[in-house]
Amino acid sequence: xxxxxxxFYALILLWIVFGVVFIYLGYGSLGIALYLISxxxxxxxxxxxxxxxxxxxxxxxxxxxxxxxxxGSIFILFSYETYRCKTWVWNAGVVISTIFLVVFxxxxxxxxxxxxxFMNRVIIEALITIIIAFLVDLGIIFLITRxxxxxxFIK
Numbered sequence: 197x198x199x200x201x202x203x204f205y206a207l208i209l210l211w212i213v214f215g216v217v218f219i220y221l222g223y224g225s226l227g228i229a230l231y232l233i234s235x236x237x238x239x240x241x242x243x244x245x246x247x248x249x250x251x252x253x254x255x256x257x258x259x260x261x262x263x264x265x266x267x268g269s270i271f272i273l274f275s276y277e278t279y280r281c282k283t284w285v286w287n288a289g290v291v292i293s294t295i296f297l298v299v300f301x302x303x304x305x306x307x308x309x310x311x312x313x314f315m316n317r318v319i320i321e322a323l324i325t326i327i328i329a330f331l332v333d334l335g336i337i338f339l340i341t342r343x344x345x346x347x348x349f350i351k
Contacts (some may be wrong), residue, residue: 200281200348207339208275210332211289217270219327221322222264286340286349293337300330 278286307323339345 201344203339204345208278210336211271211275214332215268218264220269221325222261281348283349289340293333297333
């Protein structure tokens with residue numbers, strides 16, 4: 197039996213928080229999708245020309261919702277497999293966390309600009325959620341690359 201360091205349990209908690217944030221982002225995307233079909237959003241484009249843009253944005257946010265919910269479930273699975281010290285979790289965790297760090301930086305930039313333009317409650321909540329996800333992802337990368345945690349996965 198390998199003695200697990202205390203930071204190991206912090207890593208497990210960060211995986212759980214990351215999964216919960218993704219699930220929250222998924223439901224937040226659903227909220228944005230519902231906002232896109234509201235009359236308030238339709239009035240931004242006027243009666244003509246807004247139908248295509250509105251349906252395209254609705255499709256994109258619906259697909260984003262599905263993706264976020266799936267990744268949230270995967271990160272909850274990662275937390276369980278981290279507790280069991282599976283080697284594939286370390287490898288996949290480093291790759292996925294690095295990819296999502298880049299994705300979150302792009303999302304953070306776009307939401308900052310969007311929040312300056314629209315300044316409504318949904319966009320501000322999404323911006324706060326992305327900032328939290330970005331910081332949690334940085335914490336996961338920091339913890340997963342610590343030597344004492346890495347040796348738990350190597351066995």
